[in-house]
Amino acid sequence: MSQTAITLAFEQHLAELQLGGQPVVPDEFVLAYIPGLDLLAPIDRAAGLPPAGQIVHRQPVDQRGKVNANGVAYSIIMDTQVGDFTFNAMYLVHKASGMVAMVVHKADEDKFKNLTNRPGNSLVKSMLMEYQGAAEATNTQVDASTWQIDFTARLMGLDADIRLQALDHYGDAAFIDGGFAVTPGQGVDEFLVAPGLGYIAGLRALLASQQSVVVSQRPATLYADVYHAGTLLSDWHTHVEIKASSTPLTDYTDEAGYPHYVTPLATLAANGAVTDLRGRGGLWWHEQRPQAHTKDQVGLNKLENWSWSHSYTDATGGATKYATGKAVADGYNALNSNKLNAASYTAADVLAKLKTVDGANSGLDADLLDGQHGAYYRAWANLTGVPATASRWPSFAEVTGKPATYPPSNHTHDDRYYTKAQGDGRYAGIARDIKNATALGTSALNAITAPGFYYQSANAHATAARNYPVLLAGTLIVTEAAGVVQTYIPYGSPGTIYMRGYYGTSWSAWVETYTTANKPSKADVGLGNVPNYPATSSVTDTSNAKFATAGAVKAANDNANGRLPKNGKAADSARLNGAIDSENSTGSTIVKRSSSGDINARLFRSEYDTTNASVNFIMTQVDTAGNNYIRPTTPEQFRAGVTDNYYLGKNAKAVDSDKLDGQHGSYYRAWGNITGKPATFPPSGHTHDDRYYTKSQSDGRYLGKTAKAADSDKLDGQHGSYYKQNDVYTGSNHANTSFPIGHILTAWVHTNYATDNLNKTCKLYLNTGNYGTYASDWYAGYRGAALPGTWVYRGYGGTPGGISGGIFQRIA
Numbered sequence: 164m165s166q167t168a169i170t171l172a173f174e175q176h177l178a179e180l181q182l183g184g185q186p187v188v189p190d191e192f193v194l195a196y197i198p199g200l201d202l203l204a205p206i207d208r209a210a211g212l213p214p215a216g217q218i219v220h221r222q223p224v225d226q227r228g229k230v231n232a233n234g235v236a237y238s239i240i241m242d243t244q245v246g247d248f249t250f251n252a253m254y255l256v257h258k259a260s261g262m263v264a265m266v267v268h269k270a271d272e273d274k275f276k277n278l279t280n281r282p283g284n285s286l287v288k289s290m291l292m293e294y295q296g297a298a299e300a301t302n303t304q305v306d307a308s309t310w311q312i313d314f315t316a317r318l319m320g321l322d323a324d325i326r327l328q329a330l331d332h333y334g335d336a337a338f339i340d341g342g343f344a345v346t347p348g349q350g351v352d353e354f355l356v357a358p359g360l361g362y363i364a365g366l367r368a369l370l371a372s373q374q375s376v377v378v379s380q381r382p383a384t385l386y387a388d389v390y391h392a393g394t395l396l397s398d399w400h401t402h403v404e405i406k407a408s409s410t411p412l413t414d415y416t417d418e419a420g421y422p423h424y425v426t427p428l429a430t431l432a433a434n435g436a437v438t439d440l441r442g443r444g445g446l447w448w449h450e451q452r453p454q455a456h457t458k459d460q461v462g463l464n465k466l467e468n469w470s471w472s473h474s475y476t477d478a479t480g481g482a483t484k485y486a487t488g489k490a491v492a493d494g495y496n497a498l499n500s501n502k503l504n505a506a507s508y509t510a511a512d513v514l515a516k517l518k519t520v521d522g523a524n525s526g527l528d529a530d531l532l533d534g535q536h537g538a539y540y541r542a543w544a545n546l547t548g549v550p551a552t553a554s555r556w557p558s559f560a561e562v563t564g565k566p567a568t569y570p571p572s573n574h575t576h577d578d579r580y581y582t583k584a585q586g587d588g589r590y591a592g593i594a595r596d597i598k599n600a601t602a603l604g605t606s607a608l609n610a611i612t613a614p615g616f617y618y619q620s621a622n623a624h625a626t627a628a629r630n631y632p633v634l635l636a637g638t639l640i641v642t643e644a645a646g647v648v649q650t651y652i653p654y655g656s657p658g659t660i661y662m663r664g665y666y667g668t669s670w671s672a673w674v675e676t677y678t679t680a681n682k683p684s685k686a687d688v689g690l691g692n693v694p695n696y697p698a699t700s701s702v703t704d705t706s707n708a709k710f711a712t713a714g715a716v717k718a719a720n721d722n723a724n725g726r727l728p729k730n731g732k733a734a735d736s737a738r739l740n741g742a743i744d745s746e747n748s749t750g751s752t753i754v755k756r757s758s759s760g761d762i763n764a765r766l767f768r769s770e771y772d773t774t775n776a777s778v779n780f781i782m783t784q785v786d787t788a789g790n791n792y793i794r795p796t797t798p799e800q801f802r803a804g805v806t807d808n809y810y811l812g813k814n815a816k817a818v819d820s821d822k823l824d825g826q827h828g829s830y831y832r833a834w835g836n837i838t839g840k841p842a843t844f845p846p847s848g849h850t851h852d853d854r855y856y857t858k859s860q861s862d863g864r865y866l867g868k869t870a871k872a873a874d875s876d877k878l879d880g881q882h883g884s885y886y887k888q889n890d891v892y893t894g895s896n897h898a899n900t901s902f903p904i905g906h907i908l909t910a911w912v913h914t915n916y917a918t919d920n921l922n923k924t925c926k927l928y929l930n931t932g933n934y935g936t937y938a939s940d941w942y943a944g945y946r947g948a949a950l951p952g953t954w955v956y957r958g959y960g961g962t963p964g965g966i967s968g969g970i971f972q973r974i975a
Contacts, residue, residue: 166204166269170209170210172211172264173264177300188227189256190223190256191221192290193212193221194248194253194254195217195252195254210263211261213252219250223258225239228303231298236290241285241288243277246284247274250274252268254266254267265292267290277669284667326365335363335426336361336364336387337361339359342361344441345437347437356375356405366424368389368401374405376407378407381409384407384411384430385405385430386406387404387405388406388423390402407431426442472484472485474490477490600615600616601616601617602618607630608651611649618637622634632675635654637654644664647665648664701715748764781801900949901951908927909968910937911942912959912968922955924956924974926940928946929946930946941969953975955973
């Protein structure tokens with residue numbers, strides 16, 4: 164998606180333009196990449212260009228065209244010489260003033276330039292500004308249709324072509340597996356449409372989630388209604404709607420001009436039964452569908468087209484109904500409830516009952532087989548299939564005069580094979596195209612873009628000017644891809660093949676393919692600097708023109724003189740730079756900690772000169788013999804342990820301990836020695852004499868807070884009628900120029916006077932360009948008669964109606 168906005172600065176320009184200002188025509192595109200740009204966030208219309216580090220390209224406007232009286236399109240064309248960069252924001256700018264007129268935020272887009280091994284891309288970017296009188300304001304007379312390219316028709320054609328290709332593959336409707344299958348829901352009238360994928364009239368329809376549809380009026384049919392829609396500035400995709408109707412629905416075109424394609428999913432019977440109407444499968448299914456709709460062809464020729472019943476007691480229809488699982492289960496349960504228990508009805512009970520009815524004509528005939536006694540089956544005359552003479556049939560090997568081959572019996576092949584007619588229809592065209600290749604003659608290969616087979620029979624016509632990769636006759640094969648791919652096979656140079664591609668508006672360079680007959684050189688595979696030396700596995704070979712194998716390198720390493728074994732030690736492994744370690748303070752040895760982790764040393768030296776302002780411990784030592792450990796001592800411990808004449812004892816006093824800075828305490832009590840004294844002091848509690856009024860005396864002499872003076876209804880001793888009425892403005896004429904002191908007006912100013920001239924005096928004038936409004940000294944357009952008096956600028960009133968208004972008050 165994208166966002167567009169016209170800036171506040173350009174709106175201000177439009178307001179000034181209405182007052183007679185000069186038009187400012189945007190003349191530059193600025194492209195930028197803004198990291199983390201949120202395409203859902205509104206554009207800040209008060210903002211200008213992004214930081215310089217985010218600007219990736221600037222280019223003057225190449226074309227400006229009139230769309231209509233209120234719309235002007237600005238465009239730039241970036242060819243394959245521009246790049247490489249990525250951008251997601253575009254700004255339409257008036258370069259001289261730096262004013263940004265319009266901003267577009269969009270998805271990331273890449274711009275590449277041509278490189279030796281990669282073709283670049285060309286981009287055309289346009290920005291359309293719409294406002295009242297845009298074409299006249301920018302003096303744009305050229306119609307945009309004369310120079311701008313409209314890809315709409317081509318894009319719509321591509322969409323239609325893709326849809327028709329899918330229609331050829333999938334037919335009118337095809338659904339994959341259980342996609343769009345309809346089943347009953349929870350309620351009586353609820354039906355569920357399963358999520359999944361289908362192809363309807365060639366449109367790929369995806370139902371992302373299960374849909375619930377309530378259909379109370381039945382019988383009815385559920386339909387899938389699909390259409391492909393979007394805008395020029397947004398993604399296009401297929402929309403899916405599920406609809407129920409008691410009357411057939413057909414394809415239609417909506418008010419927006421989008422074609423809708425409708426296909427049935429299932430019928431819904433009055434009792435809620437669902438009959439699936441979806442077509443299924445892919446290309447093969449739909450190629451076979453016209454011949455695969457009979458029971459015989461789908462292997463169900465013995466299955467009768469009967470209805471079904473849930474009841475095991477349903478006698479209607481006789482043998483023309485199928486029993487459902489429920490009917491069978493109910494019948495089994497009914498029989499099971501009335502069965503004879505084996506415990507109470509034994510085999511002896513059954514035998515006793517059979518004996519009571521056994522005998523002639525009883526129907527049991529337990530001593531007969533198919534009504535005959537055993538003697539019947541022993542008689543030769545009653546045997547069937549007896550050979551006339553031979554005792555066995557001859558084996559196949561004993562049969563003479565057999566044919567060498569046998570003609571096949573009549574049979575048909577399944578869908579894994581093509582018939583002759585199908586094979587001829589599919590492949591004869593390919594053989595014909597190869598056999599009847601088109602002669603190239605003197606045509607340039609850049610002009611050959613139609614897919615097919617071509618040939619050049621003359622070396623003289625295969626020239627570099629005609630874009631041939633090699634000056635030899637040969638065969639040209641043109642195929643389609645994202646663009647066009649040409650493959651040239653020269654005659655007389657077997658094994659050498661050249662290829663190139665055409666994309667956008669340019670051909671790539673010819674590249675040569677490598678085969679067993681045209682092998683690459685060392686340089687071609689990045690080994691140009693590697694000599695073609697043989698390998699040797701010998702560790703004593705001194706040749707400089709051989710490479711050693713990995714085995715030779717390993718053997719040389721294993722046999723190197725002086726090599727230590729894997730776990731061996733050097734003769735002086737106990738030394739470091741020739742010195743041994745020691746736990747004692749022995750000179751020229753390596754310090755080794757004792758078993759307690761202690762280090763013995765004669766003396767520690769330090770060259771570190773940074774002092775430590777916070778002394779929490781002092782390192783001290785008891786003696787230099789058995790208790791020579793350096794331990795931390797606190798300052799208190801240190802002071803307590805030092806008792807020589809250089810320090811005072813814990814309870815001692817200094818000689819002048821009764822002085823501060825050499826002065827006794829009496830020095831600091833003298834008023835003259837005190838500094839920073841206040842000039843005055845707050846009074847202490849006291850009472851006033853008769854020179855002052857008390858509160859009650861003041862209340863008796865002065866009016867209270869809510870009281871009125873005797874002449875409080877007068878001003879300078881005069882009533883209100885004394886003052887002339889015309890000192891207060893009561894007029895209604897919108898062209899007045901005379902206003903009383905204190906009156907407030909709004910008049911036109913420029914935006915930058917919002918703070919710069921606050922509380923400054925100026926003149927006001929009638930605005931002749933817009934009757935009934937006023938202009939100030941700070942607005943040069945349409946100033947008429949001056950208003951009398953002195954006016955002061957009190958503040959900025961904003962831009963109501965697109966006008967920059969200031970607030971003024973008359974003070975004299």
